[in-house]
Amino acid sequence: MDCVFCEIIAGKKDCFKIYEDENVLAFLDINPVVEGHTLVMPKRHVERLEDLSDEEAVFVLRAIKRVVKLLLKKLQADGYNVVVNAGRIAGQEILHLHFHVFPRKSGDGGLFTPKEIDLERVYRKIMD
Numbered sequence: 001m002d003c004v005f006c007e008i009i010a011g012k013k014d015c016f017k018i019y020e021d022e023n024v025l026a027f028l029d030i031n032p033v034v035e036g037h038t039l040v041m042p043k044r045h046v047e048r049l050e051d052l053s054d055e056e057a058v059f060v061l062r063a064i065k066r067v068v069k070l071l072l073k074k075l076q077a078d079g080y081n082v083v084v085n086a087g088r089i090a091g092q093e094i095l096h097l098h099f100h101v102f103p104r105k106s107g108d109g110g111l112f113t114p115k116e117i118d119l120e121r122v123y124r125k126i127m128d
């Protein structure tokens with residue numbers, strides 16, 4: 001298996017899982033640019049959004065909505081960005097479709113620099 005996200009989905013690699021259903025998994029990004037930076041992805045390995053069936057796209061969007069609600073509530077965020085990088089040209093590093101969810105608060109320093117954020121502390125805040 002040469003996809004790191006497939007390894008996480010298969011339970012062969014650890015992650016801070018914040019949401020899971022039959023078709024979708026969401027966990028904290030290992031290099032967060034804001035507190036609660038989360039990746040939401042289909043369990044089936046596809047590279048890009050257009051590779052999903054319409055039905056799968058609905059499953060993923062529904063999961064994003066749930067993750068957004070959870071993050072807004074638990075982190076007291078004021079808003080969020082949802083971003084997909086599709087293709088190397090767009091900065092996609094891992095070729096397994098994933099949506100970045102960035103909870104936003106004033107003074108969060110913006111999305112462009114990785115921050116020193118204790119993932120375990122954020123995970124407890126979200127899941128408690």
Ligand code: AMP
Pocket residue numbers: 004015028029030031032039084085091092093094095
């Ligand atoms: P992208 O550039 O959209 O492909 O983003 C890939 C993201 O995956 C980056 O933000 C990485 O920090 C994140 N990432 C890579 N490996 C892991 C991992 N093992 N667990 C959680 N996030 C990861």
